[in-house]
Amino acid sequence: MKRLEKDRVYFGIIGCGAIANIHAKAIKSIETAELVAVADVNLDSARNFAQRYQVERYYGDYRELLKDESIDIVNICTPSGLREEIAIDCARAGKHIIAEKPIEVTLERIDRMIEECKKNNVALAGIFNNRYNRNYKIVYETIQKGRFGKLILGDVYVKWYRDKEYYTRSGWRGTWKFDGGGALMNQSIHFIDLLQWYMGPVESVKAYTTQAVHKYIETEDIGVAIVKFKNGALGVIEGSTALYPGLHDRIEIHGENGCVLIENSRIVRWEFKDKEPIDEEIRRSKGLETFELGSSKDPMEIPYELHKREIEDIISSLKEGKTPPIDGNEARKAVEIIIAIYEANRTGQEVKLPL
Numbered sequence: 001m002k003r004l005e006k007d008r009v010y011f012g013i014i015g016c017g018a019i020a021n022i023h024a025k026a027i028k029s030i031e032t033a034e035l036v037a038v039a040d041v042n043l044d045s046a047r048n049f050a051q052r053y054q055v056e057r058y059y060g061d062y063r064e065l066l067k068d069e070s071i072d073i074v075n076i077c078t079p080s081g082l083r084e085e086i087a088i089d090c091a092r093a094g095k096h097i098i099a100e101k102p103i104e105v106t107l108e109r110i111d112r113m114i115e116e117c118k119k120n121n122v123a124l125a126g127i128f129n130n131r132y133n134r135n136y137k138i139v140y141e142t143i144q145k146g147r148f149g150k151l152i153l154g155d156v157y158v159k160w161y162r163d164k165e166y167y168t169r170s171g172w173r174g175t176w177k178f179d180g181g182g183a184l185m186n187q188s189i190h191f192i193d194l195l196q197w198y199m200g201p202v203e204s205v206k207a208y209t210t211q212a213v214h215k216y217i218e219t220e221d222i223g224v225a226i227v228k229f230k231n232g233a234l235g236v237i238e239g240s241t242a243l244y245p246g247l248h249d250r251i252e253i254h255g256e257n258g259c260v261l262i263e264n265s266r267i268v269r270w271e272f273k274d275k276e277p278i279d280e281e282i283r284r285s286k287g288l289e290t291f292e293l294g295s296s297k298d299p300m301e302i303p304y305e306l307h308k309r310e311i312e313d314i315i316s317s318l319k320e321g322k323t324p325p326i327d328g329n330e331a332r333k334a335v336e337i338i339i340a341i342y343e344a345n346r347t348g349q350e351v352k353l354p355l
């Protein structure tokens with residue numbers, strides 16, 4: 001993979017909607033990074049965005065941005081199902097890529113992106129900002145250290161609410177083609193990614209999905225799955241955008257020697273048979289992170305700090321000529337689980353992975 005040799009790293013953003021603001025703030029907060037160009041199919045959006053963040057150049061066609069030789073990394077912040085073509089063009093233009101979640105909406109599209117990036121020696125990184133929350137990270141590290149013992153049960157509950165306006169003000173949310181699904185593919189994917197990060201690969205799923213409240217969308221607003229992990233553990237995934245007023249999301253991990261419960265990104269239970277000095281600190285402060293994260297109501301109530309940490313991590317990897325920690329294959333895993341859940345609902349059968 002092409003190594004990033006420069007001290008200063010130049011960024012371009014494609015898609016200047018809601019999440020692009022978080023990317024712009026994150027890039028601008030990194031001392032060695034500079035946002036030099038943005039593009040959006042809607043030229044007014046690109047212009048307003050460029051003004052808001054004092055970006056020199058803006059375009060109505062992303063291909064113009066790709067001609068800019070100074071740009072090292074392109075952040076693709078378009079609707080989820082519109083990333084493949086853009087990513088392939090970025091790779092062919094020799095740009096490293098940071099793609100929002102889900103990296104794309106079908107495995108075939110993701111595989112073509114991975115292949116094209118490999119062919120052109122550029123990196124493909126997927127955003128999973130929650131993995132950079134220290135509260136979620138310490139759970140991962142503690143699992144890796146073996147403190148939980150054998151993992152036996154892992155659950156995520158994402159009982160969120162989105163109103164009608166959330167779906168109707170954009171032409172793409174809740175569509176198969178551009179969102180790739182509903183509550184699972186758009187919202188719960190963050191937690192499904194954490195679950196598989198903690199528990200390891202999924203062996204099979206049984207699932208139901210339904211449209212309980214948002215009848216005008218194409219996709220599910222509730223999904224429920226029973227998961228069997230390769231290590232023998234079981235688990236449950238519940239994801240929704242139909243549950244007024246929206247509850248705090250929860251992750252519950254149980255091993256034979258202890259358990260952790262995380263609610264709204266705060267650690268609310270941290271119990272182990274053996275005791276360590278850090279336990280009291282984690283219990284007292286509900287984790288290691290000091291700011292509130294995530295929201296079950298407002299999709300944009302997220303801090304840019306986690307994106308900043310991931311982008312910094314990507315820059316460090318590229319400077320060492322290494323693949324970013326969440327590369328195309330890693331970002332693909334949660335999408336594969338969600339597609340398996342859709343398949344299990346459609347067929348009424350247990351679906352085995354890999355697909």
Ligand SMILES: NC(=O)c1ccc[n+]([C@@H]2O[C@H](COP(=O)([O-])OP(=O)(O)OC[C@H]3O[C@@H](n4cnc5c(N)ncnc54)[C@H](O)[C@@H]3O)[C@@H](O)[C@H]2O)c1
Nearest residue numbers: 015016017018019020040041042077078079080100101102
């Ligand atoms: N990591 C997170 O926490 C998080 C949060 C919100 C959204 N997202 C993801 O970010 C992506 C965008 O979501 P959003 O809420 O910002 O959507 P949005 O609708 O607010 O913005 C999308 C933008 O892309 C532009 N666009 C569409 N097609 C384009 C093209 N071909 N070329 C250039 N621009 C194009 C649109 O005009 C729009 O401005 C989605 O994939 C979503 O899942 C991630």
